[in-house]
Amino acid sequence: xxxxxxxIGDLVQEKSEFIRALFGEIDKVIIGQRYxxxxxxxxxxxxGHILLEGVPGLAKTMAVTTLAKAIDADFRRIQFTPDLxxxxxxxxxxxxxxxxxxxxxxxxxxxxxxxxDEINRAPAKVQSALxxxxxxxxxxxxxxxxxxxEPFLVxxxxxxxxxxxxxxxxEAQLDRFMMKLKVDYPNKEEERKIxxxxxxxxxxxxxxxxxxxxxxxxxxxxxxxxxxxxxxxDYIVNIVCATRDPKKYxxxxxxxxxxGASPRxxxxxxxxxxxxxxxxxRGYVTPQDVKSIGYDVLxxxxxxxxxxxxxxxxxxxxxxxxxxxxxxx
Numbered sequence: 001x002x003x004x005x006x007x008i009g010d011l012v013q014e015k016s017e018f019i020r021a022l023f024g025e026i027d028k029v030i031i032g033q034r035y036x037x038x039x040x041x042x043x044x045x046x047x048g049h050i051l052l053e054g055v056p057g058l059a060k061t062m063a064v065t066t067l068a069k070a071i072d073a074d075f076r077r078i079q080f081t082p083d084l085x086x087x088x089x090x091x092x093x094x095x096x097x098x099x100x101x102x103x104x105x106x107x108x109x110x111x112x113x114x115x116x117d118e119i120n121r122a123p124a125k126v127q128s129a130l131x132x133x134x135x136x137x138x139x140x141x142x143x144x145x146x147x148x149x150e151p152f153l154v155x156x157x158x159x160x161x162x163x164x165x166x167x168x169x170x171e172a173q174l175d176r177f178m179m180k181l182k183v184d185y186p187n188k189e190e191e192r193k194i195x196x197x198x199x200x201x202x203x204x205x206x207x208x209x210x211x212x213x214x215x216x217x218x219x220x221x222x223x224x225x226x227x228x229x230x231x232x233x234d235y236i237v238n239i240v241c242a243t244r245d246p247k248k249y250x251x252x253x254x255x256x257x258x259x260g261a262s263p264r265x266x267x268x269x270x271x272x273x274x275x276x277x278x279x280x281x282r283g284y285v286t287p288q289d290v291k292s293i294g295y296d297v298l299x300x301x302x303x304x305x306x307x308x309x310x311x312x313x314x315x316x317x318x319x320x321x322x323x324x325x326x327x328x329x
Contacts, residue, residue: 005227009283015222016281021210025070029205030063031197032190036183038279039296040067040155044216045223046275048178048268049134049154051119051169051300056159058183064115064155071216072209073112074149080122086129090139104141109133112149112213116156120166127169130154131176151216171259171303178268179293180300219278226274228285231329233270235287239294240266242322243302251325256308256318261301269297287328295319 019041026037036052040063043050052060061077068075078089091107108114109130116130133139137148156177158169174180186194197203211219238249244260246253273289280289295316302315 005284007283008225008227011222012226012278012283013281015219016278018211019279019281022070025207025210026063026066028207029066030059031193032186033059033063033183036060036181037063037067039179039181040064040153041279042272042275042293043155043178044071044151044153045220045278046178046268046271047151047220048272049156049176051174051177051180052155052157052183053160053180054157054183055185058185060155060157060183061115061117064113066205066207068113069207070209071112071211071213073151073213075113075115076108076111077115077117078108079117080119080126082121082123084122084126086126089126089129090133091141093142102142104144104146106141106146107139109139110146110148112151112153114152114154116154118159119156120158120168123167124170127167127173130156131173134176149213151213151220174300175262175264177300178272179296181296182299223271223274223278226277226283226285228270228274229329232273232285232287232290235326235329236266236269236273236290238326239290239298239322240269242326243298243318246322249322249326251322253318253321254307255305256311256313257302258305259303261298265297265301269294272297291323294323 022041023037030037039050054060065075065077087107089107090109091105093102094105095102114130119127119130133148134152134154137150137152139146139148185191240261240263242249242251243257243265246257269290270285272293273285276289276293277283277285298319299315302318304313304315304318308314308318
């Protein structure tokens with residue numbers, strides 16, 4: 001097995017060379033926010049989707065747009081509003097009077113990278129239309145089914161400070177997102193650099209493509225080959241199971257958890273850990289990879305109780321307690 005792991009490591013080193021150039025192009029525009037950018041790349045390589053939560057003005061849209069340019073991908077931004085219809089998202093059939101036939105007009109969801117801006121401002125039927133495309137990688141319009149182009153990455157945003165007139169995503173729909181990120185403000189030094197770079201009325205950046213979407217599938221196959229030891233697999237399963245029954249693992253969390261993470265969390269945690277190892281240019285997964293990505297995969301899947309809220313506990317607090325108490329291999 002040691003020889004195989006070395007071969008995988010050499011392959012990862014070769015195929016991950018583009019990462020430095022990719023971040024070099026993105027850094028032309030985005031200052032800081034490396035956590036968000038790395039998670040976007042991990043999600044792309046792990047074939048998952050991301051829910052971004054942060055106040056306006058933190059470069060979420062700009063980061064997604066820049067990433068799309070750097071991988072030469074087709075990008076669409078969709079502003080979710082209360083009057084948005086599923087047809088505005090996936091497309092519809094239009095009657096053509098000239099020949100009396102219906103033809104299909106595809107919606108903006110047929111792109112490589114989708115920014116679903118303020119997804120919680122659209123009603124459930126619109127949210128469901130997008131989430132179906134995310135899960136099935138296809139859309140049905142009339143009696144025809146159309147595949148979504150690959151790679152397909154959805155980055156949905158939520159504004160945590162304006163909840164009036166919103167339609168919160170149900171837990172079952174939140175579970176479709178591989179990760180939920182909390183995007184924070186830049187620090188003082190980064191903010192000064194942002195001021196120096198962006199305080200202009202006509203700022204343009206020349207972003208050169210580093211990789212083509214057709215190459216993503218090949219890189220994903222390398223990510224799949226990254227070695228994950230049985231002990232690390234058991235570690236992942238123990239973490240997820242501890243969110244459902246912490247007492248079984250000797251963790252006293254009272255009645256703080258209403259519902260734990262689903263088996264989808266186990267799968268996503270393993271795949272995302274592999275992708276994290278890939279961007280670290282390693283051919284094997286370590287427990288630290290699992291820890292690094294664990295909060296992002298689990299924070300929206302651990303549903304806390306009113307008792308936890310009353311004691312000012314968050315899902316992150318619960319996850320930290322679990323990580324602190326589960327034995328690391």
